[in-house]
Amino acid sequence: MAPVDGAMIHDITGPLAINVMKEMGGGSVFDPKKVIMLFDHQIPADSISAAENHVMMRTFAREQGIYNYDIKEGVCHQVVPEKGRVKPGDIVVGSDSHTCAYGALGAFSTGIGSTDMAYVLKFGELYFRVPETIRINANGKFQNRVGPKDLILTLAGDIGADGATYRALEFCGNAFSEMDIPGRMTCANMAIEMGAKAGIVPPDEKTWEYMRGRTEVTPFSLASDEDAVFFETRNYDIAKINPKIAVPHNVDNVVDVTEVAGKPVDQVFIGSCTNGRYEDFAEAAEVLGDNVFSEDVRVIMVPASKAEYMKVLKAGLIEKFVEAGALVEAPCCGPCMGGAFGLLAPGEVSLSTSNRNFRGRQGSTESFVYLSSPATAAASAITGVITDPREV
């Protein structure tokens, strides 16, 4: 049993956790300051039931003295780090599978079910089995317009959707030490897509710099011991990685973009907790250049948080994207899981910078979702067909 430093609940899984906690006898949460509440999946409320869930959670927050970010801040996995609600060495749980994202900051964070969350809300601790570690040793320098998303898709393809089940991925090598925090977040976010419990980048100068002004923290070393025993070590030369794409309907169906180049797309989504940060939009803007988006593609862009939205706005990118034909929406999960808006009809094809392409993930079970980097998404949005970003 381990005490948790933070417990995150959002509008989809929070109501169930709260109800189960009440069934367990209710009372007060273990520590209102360690409970992180926000709404991101169905905002602004897209149905009466979503509105009712929001009301129920607001009431609970008021009764318990929990600060509620409500609909104002954006997607959970961007907001939690941004607001300094997680720091290196913490144990944080969230009732959302991509909670593993905070491993980018050297935290042990993992997604749990709503009933486990009910227990955590009440007692502030949870049972964990210490996972074995798969060490990813990635070195070298990315080709132009190839980046962290192409690397993590490569790993998903190699390891498989269940190849790291209940293991931890440790991301090492100069590919990670030179990678910025947004890139590390993209990689840690997708650890769960290989079944991993956690995906951790050892904290370094970049991490401490990110923490500055967010929360009080004294730098310390959190590297694996010299003689640590790994379940497995995998070595990568990232210079050899080409732009990658996960083709329907599994995240580990990964091929080089060139293998499916020319396939028409109906919708391109740039956003989500995987790739919805300023750096992702800046990359898309660089690829866009003076072009416009194809008339045949609906381009939907959703920055992952208010802070990221403001960065994109201040850099003049929203104007650029809107003029090029995109729809730029306010921070939320958006079309990522076929929730609030942007759903696909049968037969339609989506190219998305998010993390999942299960059948029906973004709408009809007869639709098709491809996953790529923001550079590949932007290149394809210009041409209207899946396109290698190095060729635009």
Ligand SMILES: CC(C)[C@H](C(=O)O)[C@@H](O)C(=O)O
């Ligand atoms: C709604 C939520 C439970 C879900 C998750 O746990 O991941 C969602 O965020 C997703 O990406 O599928």
Ligand code: SF4
């Ligand atoms: S953006 Fe997508 S993957 Fe991330 S929390 Fe929201 S629905 Fe889940």
